[in-house]
């Protein structure tokens with residue numbers, strides 16, 4: 001199958017969370033959010049290495065996590081860039097030779113299920129690229145940013161909320177990042193860069209517990225998921 005690398009991006013500032021400490025370092029149960037995420041991938045046999053991308057000022061702290069939590073698959077902790085896409089780009093350069101498949105995952109999504117991750121990887125191995133996603137539950141409107149007038153109501157049956165992991169043949173994701181850089185295109189996820197190449201990307205249905213911890217109201221919800229779905233003890 002070729003080697004499987006994982007890039008965990010955690011170099012964001014968490015401005016929407018509004019805490020002094022970046023959200024990936026906030027405590028969830030007994031451990032920082034980022035450690036929960038890293039342990040998920042550490043414990044997957046098929047993962048050959050994990051590249052951890054963090055803020056320049058947090059490299060030492062994260063090397064500390066690698067030691068204290070015995071995260072032996074983390075081969076590299078490096079500084080990310082200004083945007084998420086830049087951070088993924090840094091991670092791509094650090095993957096070891098012989099890596100054929102890559103999973104890109106947000107450091108602040110600590111609840112992805114192993115079986116969903118595997119389904120996503122399997123689909124990528126069939127067609128080149130796949131992402132976890134869930135059907136949207138709300139009615140979504142396209143709204144004019146200036147006057148707030150509704151412009152259209154897309155058919156909900158075709159709308160999916162996109163998550164991570166996003167799984168790719170490494171050469172495809174590298175090509176997509178190179179092209180985006182040439183065109184100065186900035187996307188909010190990696191799939192959008194691959195879509196620009198005209199390559200197929202499929203969604204794989206995951207679950208609604210795979211939240212991205214983004215704003216303050218996500219924190220109690222994350223604690224609830226941890227204790228009621230993932231079954232970890234409260235500190």
Ligand SMILES: Nc1ccn([C@@H]2O[C@H](COP(=O)(O)OP(=O)(O)OP(=O)(O)O)[C@@H](O)[C@H]2O)c(=O)n1
Nearest residue numbers: 009010011012013014015016082083084087107
């Ligand atoms: N320059 C950046 C920006 C984001 N991320 C990471 O990408 C993931 C998803 O991003 P998001 O939730 O938007 O995180 P932040 O950018 O930290 O949040 P905000 O937009 O509220 O500032 C997070 O794990 C975040 O750390 C990153 O590695 N490098």
Ligand SMILES: C[C@](O)(CO)[C@H](O)COP(=O)(O)O
Nearest residue numbers: 084106162163164188189212
């Ligand atoms: C990649 C992502 O998690 C998919 O939902 C998301 O796009 C990341 O980012 P954002 O920074 O909150 O847009």
